[in-house]
Amino acid sequence: MTNLLIQEFPFFLASSLLAGLGLLLVLGLWNCRRIIRGDWGDDSVSPFETKPLPSWLILLSVSVPQLGVELRRMKRDISRAGIYAPDAFDRLLAVRNGLVWCCLFAIPLVLILTGQPGFLVISAGVILAAVFYGIPGLFLNARGRVRAAGILSAVPEILDILSMCLSGGMTLDQALPRIVEFSPNVSSDLTRELQLVVRQARVSTAGVAFQQLADRMDEVELRSLAATVQHTERLGTDMKKAIDNLSVSIRSGLRSEAEARANSLSLKLLFPIILCVSPPVFFVLVVPPIIRLRDHFRETLIPVETQDLMRRGSSSPSGGQ
DSSP states (O other): OHHHHHHHHHHHHHHHHHHHHHHHHHHHHHHHHHHHHTOTTOOSSOGGGOSSOOHHHHHHHTSSOOOHHHHHHHHHHHHHTTOOOTTHHHHHHHHHHHHHHHHHHHHHHHHHHHTSOOHHHHHHHHHHHHHHHHHHHHHHHHHHHHHHHHHHHHHHHHHHHHHHHHHTTOOHHHHHHHHHHHGGGTOHHHHHHHHHHHHHHHHSOHHHHHHHHHHHHTOHHHHHHHHHHHHHHHHOOOHHHHHHHHHHHHHHHHHHHHHHHHHHHHHHHHHHIIIIIHHHHHHHHHHHHHHHHHHHHHHHHSOHHHHHHHHHHHHHHHHHO
16 A cells, blocks of 8 residues: 555656646736736736735746847837836736746656656647747737727827817917816727826926827837927927827828728738638539539440440349349
């Protein structure tokens, strides 16, 4: 009995550790889901939300080496996605690295349970680690790209309201709170960004606040808006005319981008048509003529006597029965 327990203990330990790694994977994927939904600021159930961030999570966030270019891209995507928690970057790296280490640590456990070395198990573990290495960044980049596009599409309407306020005699500092009051009817994400702009404008200037907005979103049109505001503040030129021209320019750019996407749609539909529609259409159009040609050549090329013998041969078993 004791020998049996000693023999089975490694399998029991490996199974327990593998189950624990599975739970950690589920927890990491749950946090990735929270990144996509943008509710990382919620302090509900998650050890990754502990404040201040535990030291072991900080060590986990730097446990996997990464290029500086990728780190800068992830920081940009975090700001574009609207995640402004001070430790959001460390949390994201901790989630990503935890998924990677879980996949790598699961390889020897699976090998112990299978009882024999397997190249397939090692390859699958490394591939899963590579996939989980890229999943958080890809999801975060997609959310940031969609959010930035939604904000940019709502900017022309906000600029029109700003132009109306300026034409009514308001200054830019007086018009910004009015814009924030109306912006929820246009875009909730833009409302949050404009609230930050108003707070930063009270501390410094509106030009600096819009420049920080452009840095967070990393969009050319918003950089043009920040440059326009800074230029009018510095030189005292007519801001209303500059805002109107910028609004027309952004609308023209959005219209050109929409036309380009519409023109590329025919090329994108070409592959589904070739792979899904063409085979059944080809089958319906080609197979009936082929069958008719086969019957025609059979009747034309095969002599009548041979056809009679073929018919007799095919009907003889039924007649014998």
